Amino acid sequence: MAILSTTNLKKIYGNGENAVHALDGVTLSIEPGEFTAIIGTSGSGKSTLLHMLGGLDRPTSGSVTVDGKDIFSLKDEALTIFRRRKIGFVFQNYNLVPVLNVYENIVLPIQLDGNEPDAAYIDNIIETLGLSEKLSNLPNNLSGGQQQRVAIARAIASKPAIILADEPTGNLDSKTSQDVLGLLKLTSKKFSQTIVMITHNEEIAQLADRIIRIEDGKIVTRENM
Amino acid sequence: MKEFVFIMLFLCTILSLFGIFLYHCHTLRIMRRLEEMIDAAIDGSFSEHTFDESRLSALESRFAKYLSASETSFKNTTMEKDKIKTLISDISHQTKTPVSNILLYSELLAEQDLPEESRQYISALTVQAEKLKFLIISLVKLSRLETGILTLSPQKTPVLPMLENLAAQYAHPAKEKRLTLSISEPESLYNLSAVFDEKWTAEAVGNLIDNAVKYTEQGKITISVIPYEIFLCIRIGDTGIGIPEQEHTKIFSRFYRSGSVHEKPGVGIGLFLAREIVTLEGGYMKVSSRPGKGSVFSVYLPL
Numbered sequence A: 001m002a003i004l005s006t007t008n009l010k011k012i013y014g015n016g017e018n019a020v021h022a023l024d025g026v027t028l029s030i031e032p033g034e035f036t037a038i039i040g041t042s043g044s045g046k047s048t049l050l051h052m053l054g055g056l057d058r059p060t061s062g063s064v065t066v067d068g069k070d071i072f073s074l075k076d077e078a079l080t081i082f083r084r085r086k087i088g089f090v091f092q093n094y095n096l097v098p099v100l101n102v103y104e105n106i107v108l109p110i111q112l113d114g115n116e117p118d119a120a121y122i123d124n125i126i127e128t129l130g131l132s133e134k135l136s137n138l139p140n141n142l143s144g145g146q147q148q149r150v151a152i153a154r155a156i157a158s159k160p161a162i163i164l165a166d167e168p169t170g171n172l173d174s175k176t177s178q179d180v181l182g183l184l185k186l187t188s189k190k191f192s193q194t195i196v197m198i199t200h201n202e203e204i205a206q207l208a209d210r211i212i213r214i215e216d217g218k219i220v221t222r223e224n225m
Numbered sequence B: 001m002k003e004f005v006f007i008m009l010f011l012c013t014i015l016s017l018f019g020i021f022l023y024h025c026h027t028l029r030i031m032r033r034l035e036e037m038i039d040a041a042i043d044g045s046f047s048e049h050t051f052d053e054s055r056l057s058a059l060e061s062r063f064a065k066y067l068s069a070s071e072t073s074f075k076n077t078t079m080e081k082d083k084i085k086t087l088i089s090d091i092s093h094q095t096k097t098p099v100s101n102i103l104l105y106s107e108l109l110a111e112q113d114l115p116e117e118s119r120q121y122i123s124a125l126t127v128q129a130e131k132l133k134f135l136i137i138s139l140v141k142l143s144r145l146e147t148g149i150l151t152l153s154p155q156k157t158p159v160l161p162m163l164e165n166l167a168a169q170y171a172h173p174a175k176e177k178r179l180t181l182s183i184s185e186p187e188s189l190y191n192l193s194a195v196f197d198e199k200w201t202a203e204a205v206g207n208l209i210d211n212a213v214k215y216t217e218q219g220k221i222t223i224s225v226i227p228y229e230i231f232l233c234i235r236i237g238d239t240g241i242g243i244p245e246q247e248h249t250k251i252f253s254r255f256y257r258s259g260s261v262h263e264k265p266g267v268g269i270g271l272f273l274a275r276e277i278v279t280l281e282g283g284y285m286k287v288s289s290r291p292g293k294g295s296v297f298s299v300y301l302p303l
Helices: A046-053 A076-086 A102-112 A119-128 A144-157 A174-190 B002-043 B055-110 B116-147 B160-176 B198-214 B270-280
Strands: A004-013 A020-030 A035-039 A061-066 A087-090 A162-166 A194-199 A210-215 A218-224 B155-158 B180-183 B193-196 B220-227 B231-238 B284-289 B295-302
Touching: A004 A046, A020 A046, A020 A218, A035 A046, A035 A174, A046 A061, A046 A162, A046 A194, A076 A087, A087 A144, A102 A119, A102 A144, A119 A144, A119 A174, A144 A162, A144 A174, A162 A174, A174 A194, B002 B055, B055 B116, B116 B270, B155 B160, B160 B180, B160 B198, B160 B220, B193 B198, B193 B231, B193 B295, B198 B220, B198 B231, B198 B270, B198 B295, B270 B284, B270 B295
Parallel strands: A035 A194, A035 A210, A087 A162, A162 A194, B180 B220
Antiparallel strands: A004 A020, A004 A061, A210 A218, B155 B193, B220 B231, B231 B295, B284 B295
């Protein structure tokens, strides 16, 4: 059974003459444990799609089903909690909490849920992402690439069922990109996590099990590797 | 004044009783939800109900996580097992042809005019190749049985024809060692039948008779049948070297060979295969033996 599916998803900004069809009837389904890359040019609607998949933005019409649940049937508060427990996000603009240091940012979603962080596992992530030296720094003292790595650590620290990543390696050099994707793939195998990753880099997309191409708010081809 | 105190006391009692009642209902509701969760998990249909800040909702999420983690690890183990099984069957199948070719060429070589020394080497080569062939055939059988490619189809079958066939088959090797191989009181066995797969059971019992012939230097090998309430017992008794008690369980394991039989030909898979077959038919095997006093292997087949 698909863990993540959408049916005829539409998002229209504005109305009348100025209406912009950011998503124009996207239907897709993603199996558990699948590593999917969504690839498309800037403005093609891929970030909008990712936001819908994670329930961050409500569609104009259509539905998103996560783990058998229509997420837009949930009330806002329930949706927030659902997201926190099921989905790990890596945002394009990182969205780190500026007053918390690196370590606090990483364990925040876990602590919000009233759980104790799995120290050994988190140490391992921090090590792999090369953040050991920066744990007590505040986000605004870090470079873009470092902030991105903190965002990735935060997304995988709570072992969510689904990881949605928007250009997770956009600001990293190619060596670190490979390491980060390796880590993502490894943890997803281990905890059978599903990953949906947005990228415009063909080379990185090739690492995925499946590539979905999106253009003008529509899926154009699907490649099963 | 006294009345007021009394009324207050009464109200307090009522309120606390009401509180206790509410708490009781709350606990009942939680217990009911927990029961539902566990029932759903047993059915494999568990999904989280509510998403709020309550501890029950957090517990649901954790439970869902636990279930998916255990499912993942189960899947991984099954996958690894399958890989190993495939590997075994690949090895077994792919080696069959080259081994047959080795045997063929060593036979051809033996027909040539060769010095005596070379002849010895060739016969050693043939013996080893035969052994390898037997081992591979056994492994193929095992892997097929274990992966379920071959399934046994036990049916109600008379035992005497199978035993007579086996006795005829091993009469020659027994005669060569001057051993008596016999079925005790065959005339009383006409009506006896049990539920088994004839082809595979013959393989299992055949292995036992083969062992009996191999490990007996003088005396006799007796095949007897004893009917019980729910099992039919086929016994293979010999007057051979016997097996010390501490090895009674080990001899049924894969590739185990007792230290006292190292010079004899064999690979240590016969008993393992026999027990595998008999177990798949719903029966079991037993051994009783003492060193120097011979052995009795019993196969219990369901009626």
